[in-house]
Amino acid sequence: MIPSDSLRHEILEYSLNKYNTKPIYPWTLLPEYAVLRHESSLKWYALFMNVDGQRLGLTPGRIYDVIDLRCREEDISSYLGKRGFLPAYHMSKKDWITILLDGSVDIEKIIELLDISFEITRDHKDLSSSSDYNKSFDISNDSKYNRSFYADKNYDYNISKDIDIPAKVTFTGTYKDQPLSFGGRRRADESLPPKIAQMKELYNVLDSKPGADGYYFYKQGKFMEDYEEPYDFRGRFTRYFPTYHVMNNDQLQGYFDFRRRFRNGEIDVSSISSGAYVTSLSFIYVYLYEILCNIGISDPEEGFRKLLYMDEVFGDKDPSMHEYIQDWLKDYVVYYNLPESLIDGGYDKSFDDSLSTLLTYENFIRDARGDKISSSSENIIDDDKTSKDSSFELSEDDIHKIFEAIDALSSYSLKGSLFYKKNPKDMEEVTVRAYRNVSLFYQEHNKPMLLEKCFGAKGVYPYHMFRKAIFYDHIHYEDYEYIFSDARIYRCRDGHWSLETFYKADSKSSDLGAICKEIDRICRRKFSFGHPLQQKLNLPLIIQAISDAADTYIKEKEEAAKPKIHIDFGKLSGIRKDAAYTRDQLITEEELSDEDEFLKFENDNNIKDDITEDDISKDYILKVDISNDQISNDNVSNDKTVSNDQPSGNLPISEKQMNIVNLLLSGGNVIEYAASNHLMLAIEIDAINEALYDEIGDTVIEFDGDTPELVEDYIDDIKQILGIR
Numbered sequence: 001m002i003p004s005d006s007l008r009h010e011i012l013e014y015s016l017n018k019y020n021t022k023p024i025y026p027w028t029l030l031p032e033y034a035v036l037r038h039e040s041s042l043k044w045y046a047l048f049m050n051v052d053g054q055r056l057g058l059t060p061g062r063i064y065d066v067i068d069l070r071c072r073e074e075d076i077s078s079y080l081g082k083r084g085f086l087p088a089y090h091m092s093k094k095d096w097i098t099i100l101l102d103g104s105v106d107i108e109k110i111i112e113l114l115d116i117s118f119e120i121t122r123d124h125k126d127l128s129s130s131s132d133y134n135k136s137f138d139i140s141n142d143s144k145y146n147r148s149f150y151a152d153k154n155y156d157y158n159i160s161k162d163i164d165i166p167a168k169v170t171f172t173g174t175y176k177d178q179p180l181s182f183g184g185r186r187r188a189d190e191s192l193p194p195k196i197a198q199m200k201e202l203y204n205v206l207d208s209k210p211g212a213d214g215y216y217f218y219k220q221g222k223f224m225e226d227y228e229e230p231y232d233f234r235g236r237f238t239r240y241f242p243t244y245h246v247m248n249n250d251q252l253q254g255y256f257d258f259r260r261r262f263r264n265g266e267i268d269v270s271s272i273s274s275g276a277y278v279t280s281l282s283f284i285y286v287y288l289y290e291i292l293c294n295i296g297i298s299d300p301e302e303g304f305r306k307l308l309y310m311d312e313v314f315g316d317k318d319p320s321m322h323e324y325i326q327d328w329l330k331d332y333v334v335y336y337n338l339p340e341s342l343i344d345g346g347y348d349k350s351f352d353d354s355l356s357t358l359l360t361y362e363n364f365i366r367d368a369r370g371d372k373i374s375s376s377s378e379n380i381i382d383d384d385k386t387s388k389d390s391s392f393e394l395s396e397d398d399i400h401k402i403f404e405a406i407d408a409l410s411s412y413s414l415k416g417s418l419f420y421k422k423n424p425k426d427m428e429e430v431t432v433r434a435y436r437n438v439s440l441f442y443q444e445h446n447k448p449m450l451l452e453k454c455f456g457a458k459g460v461y462p463y464h465m466f467r468k469a470i471f472y473d474h475i476h477y478e479d480y481e482y483i484f485s486d487a488r489i490y491r492c493r494d495g496h497w498s499l500e501t502f503y504k505a506d507s508k509s510s511d512l513g514a515i516c517k518e519i520d521r522i523c524r525r526k527f528s529f530g531h532p533l534q535q536k537l538n539l540p541l542i543i544q545a546i547s548d549a550a551d552t553y554i555k556e557k558e559e560a561a562k563p564k565i566h567i568d569f570g571k572l573s574g575i576r577k578d579a580a581y582t583r584d585q586l587i588t589e590e591e592l593s594d595e596d597e598f599l600k601f602e603n604d605n606n607i608k609d610d611i612t613e614d615d616i617s618k619d620y621i622l623k624v625d626i627s628n629d630q631i632s633n634d635n636v637s638n639d640k641t642v643s644n645d646q647p648s649g650n651l652p653i654s655e656k657q658m659n660i661v662n663l664l665l666s667g668g669n670v671i672e673y674a675a676s677n678h679l680m681l682a683i684e685i686d687a688i689n690e691a692l693y694d695e696i697g698d699t700v701i702e703f704d705g706d707t708p709e710l711v712e713d714y715i716d717d718i719k720q721i722l723g724i725r
Contacts, residue, residue, distance in 0.1 A: 002032055003462050004496045006065035007101040007110065008048055009210050012036075014111055015046070016208055019118060023048070028240070031468065038121040045070055045121035046114060047091065048101075052503075056086055056098075061457030061503040065101040067110065070117040095120075192249050196256070199224050203245045211472070217243045218472035221295040224256065231257040242282040243289075243470055258283045263296075269313050284314060284321075289470045292328060300336035307332060324468055331466050334482045334490045335475070354405035355455070355487035355505055358435075361402050362449050365439050394432070403428040406435060409454070411513030417520045418694055419529050426553070427523060433549035434519050441545050454512040456503025463490065463499040519546055526550045531695045531717060651722060652691040657684055661722065664701065664710050671707070681708070695721050 002008060015021045015036055023034035036046040047068040054060035068091045071079070076097055079085040084104025088096035099105050099113070192200075202223060203216045221244070233254025239246055247255060258280065261267050288310060290296055297303040307329055315322035329343055343349070394402070407414045414420055420427040439450045452458055465471065477492035484490065489500040514537050521533040522543075537543060651658065656677060663670045674681040685703045692700050700714045710718070719725070 002050055002464075003063060003065050003102065005102055007103065007107055008034075008065055008067070010107055011046075011048075011067065011101075011110060011114065012210070015114065022208055038118065041121055043121045045117040049090065051089060056089060061459055063461060066098050067101055067114075068096050068098050069113050070095055070120045071097045071113065072116070072120070193229055193253070195224065195227055195229075196249070196252055199244065200252075205245075213241075213243060214470055214472035216245065217289065217470050218293050218295070218474055220244045221290050221293060225290075225296040227256055228260040228263075229253070229256060230260065233257055237282050239282050241470055242286050244286075255283050255286060259287055259290075262287065281318065281321075284310070288321075288325070288328075292332065292466050292469055292471050293474065294336075300332070300338055301342075303336070304329070304332055304338060304342055328466055328469060334484070335465055337480075337482065340484060349485070350408060351505075352485040352488045354408040355451070355502065356485045357401060357405035358409065358451050359458075359486055361405075361435070362439055362451055365436055366443060366449075399428055399432050402432045402435070406431055406512070406516065409509055409512055410516040411508045411510045412516040412520070414516050414520060418697065419520060419523050419527070422529070423523075423527065426527065426557075427520075429553050430523055430546075430550045431516070431519050433553055434515070434546040437545035437549045438515060438542055441541060452502065454509035455505050458487075458500070458502050460491075460498050460500045461503070463497040465497050515542065515546070518543060522546050522550050526554060531697075531721065652695070653688055653722070657688050657691075658722065660684055660708075661688065661710075661718065662724070664708060665715070665719075665724065692718065692721065 012023055012034075015023075019036075019039075021036050021039070024037055025031060025034050027033055032048075032050045034048040035044045037043065038045050048065070049068070050063050050065045052060065053062040053064055056064060056066070058064060066086075066089065068088055073095050076093075076095075079097055080087060084100045084102075086098040086100070087093045089098045091098075097113075099110055101110075199220050202220050204212075207216070224244075231253040233250065235250050235254060237247060237251045237254065244252065244255075258267075288307070291303050291306050291310070294300065294303055297306070307325055311322055311325040311329075315325065332338070333340060333343055340349070403414075414427060414431060417427070435450070442448065442450050442453065447453070448457065465473065473495055476495045478494055480492040482490040487501055487505060491498050491500065517533070518535070518537040521535060524530055524532055526547075535543075653661070656679060659673065660670055660681075662668075663673055671681065673679075674684065682703060682705070685701050685708055689699050689701055696714055696717055698711070698714065700711050700718055702709050702711060
């Protein structure tokens with residue numbers, strides 16, 4: 001992606017006009033990397049690249065367009081340290097220098113150094129024969145190559161600039177005027193269908209401005225979009241980035257016949273031979289480019305369906321084409337403003353949705369944080385602060401959604417963890433809390449948000465629409481926005497496309513994967529679950545943040561498990577009255593002494609003063625606590641009883657299976673033992689492998705029907721799990 005403020009186009013224009021040098025793009029996978037090669041020495045004198053700022057020691061995540069130029073060794077030190085000059089990137093620092101093309105260095109200075117690089121690169125033989133070699137050159141005095149000449153960003157490709165070629169060429173002097181013969185080529189042109197001949201005249205061979213190939217392809221394609229003429233093509237055509245103007249007359253007629261038959265369903269794709277397919281492949285790409293440019297398409301949705309069909313028919317034959325079409329489908333929806341639902345099932349939008357979910361969560365953490373975290377504190381979370389803080393309350397659905405997003409973006413799969421399979425709710429709770437704690441740590445220490453740590457800086461980057469395709473931006477939006485998700489927003493301003501996203505939002509994060517693996521390890525340790533995992537993460541504060549999250553959750557879980565006691569004090573008065581009434585019914589008036597009658601009166605009127613609500617509450621709670629202690633003691637007693645009755649109950653395998661393992665460890669005769677105990681050895685070994693798989697995650701005993709053997713790598717783990725010394 002070439003930044004919009006780059007001076008690259010002006011430099012290329014200057015080089016073309018002064019040295020007649022066109023850029024060469026040597027690397028298919030790096031389409032923005034270009035070189036200028038000297039015609040005499042065939043050596044490079046300029047190299048254009050767009051590089052991440054981190055590689056240059058500049059702003060990470062920002063793309064810089066740069067040029068590498070040859071420079072005299074004694075002059076390099078005078079440039080380094082100045083604004084816009086850097087040590088050579090990718091080339092020898094001894095005689096090359098890197099210059100930023102963002103305007104940091106004046107265009108005149110860059111052109112001066114370009115001319116110097118050109119002279120340095122010139123072939124020595126060519127130098128010695130050049131009369132101008134020893135002359136100093138000053139481009140400031142050369143009006144032909146001033147900036148206004150080569151910097152033409154306002155070039156209008158909608159205006160055709162065809163060149164009028166005279167019908168005949170004549171000579172004067174000794175010879176008589178006569179037409180210059182063009183031989184077979186003229187005869188071929190004369191036999192060409194008029195429509196194709198007119199199409200060829202639309203192309204200007206001298207126009208080498210950036211984007212010219214796409215413009216002329218679109219112009220010629222729209223002119224020929226309804227053309228259908230049968231032709232018997234028997235030749236071959238193979239070309240990278242094929243267009244009309246690179247085809248000869250025979251190939252042009254062959255392509256339009258291929259397109260006619262393909263449109264009419266006359267081509268049986270399955271019957272195309274391998275040799276014919278190579279030729280057809282270049283034709284197929286031309287047809288794909290036509291679809292991208294809406295050539296021969298009634299409406300964009302029809303074009304989208306045709307792209308899907310092309311992928312269905314040819315994608316399995318050419319994996320590269322399948323990858324291109326998958327990217328183009330997304331761009332097609334954005335460019336033609338189609339509903340994003342069209343790419344459901346084709347483009348995996350879940351990755352973008354997961355980024356959007358975590359971005360929302362991090363913003364929620366930041367907004368809820370306020371001033372609660374002290375910037376000087378070494379603790380990740382205050383002891384008194386728990387998830388019960390209203391600012392951090394999340395519903396179960398929210399927790400599950402955030403966990404799913406974390407797992408989708410992490411290179412380490414938490415959902416594949418044995419702990420998650422056995423305790424999914426615990427894993428989800430701890431993971432979401434741990435992510436929050438680590439995010440708070442980054443905020444507290446003025447670091448980028450955790451999401452940016454894992455996926456690069458979130459920013460607006462130049463975007464190349466329909467990358468690796470011949471395409472012309474015929475709509476040319478002045479102000480357009482397409483929101484794919486919160487983490488992927490496309491914009492076009494005056495024909496310049498950009499994408500707001502995370503810089504590395506194209507693959508799962510290994511940084512997030514390391515955090516998730518540590519979460520799994522700590523969960524196993526805190527919950528005393530299964531086989532312990534080895535610690536890989538070496539960031540003590542991050543580990544502490546994860547551990548704090550697990551501790552807080554476990555504490556809350558234990559508190560929630562305690563019985564809740566609720567006393568309705570409003571009903572106590574009624575209970576007392578009912579008790580007094582029952583007592584009165586059981587005692588007759590004659591049985592009451594004067595003292596009893598006095599006490600009865602006092603109880604009826606002053607009982608609230610004698611017994612307080614706190615007394616009742618304490619008495620009731622005390623009884624409940626005593627009852628709970630008795631229940632707990634009973635449970636302990638029962639547990640001990642079970643332990644005495646089944647001494648091997650804690651082991652994952654039976655006693656006989658344990659004997660088999662011991663025999664394998666000691667080198668005993670397992671086959672004889674199985675026979676004497678009437679055991680099916682294969683079944684017992686399968687049971688052992690299955691029982692230990694949850695702990696170790698692999699087969700521990702190999703048995704090919706002859707003699708079983710323990711896997712040597714797991715012997716120590718088996719002894720630890722089974723308590724064998």
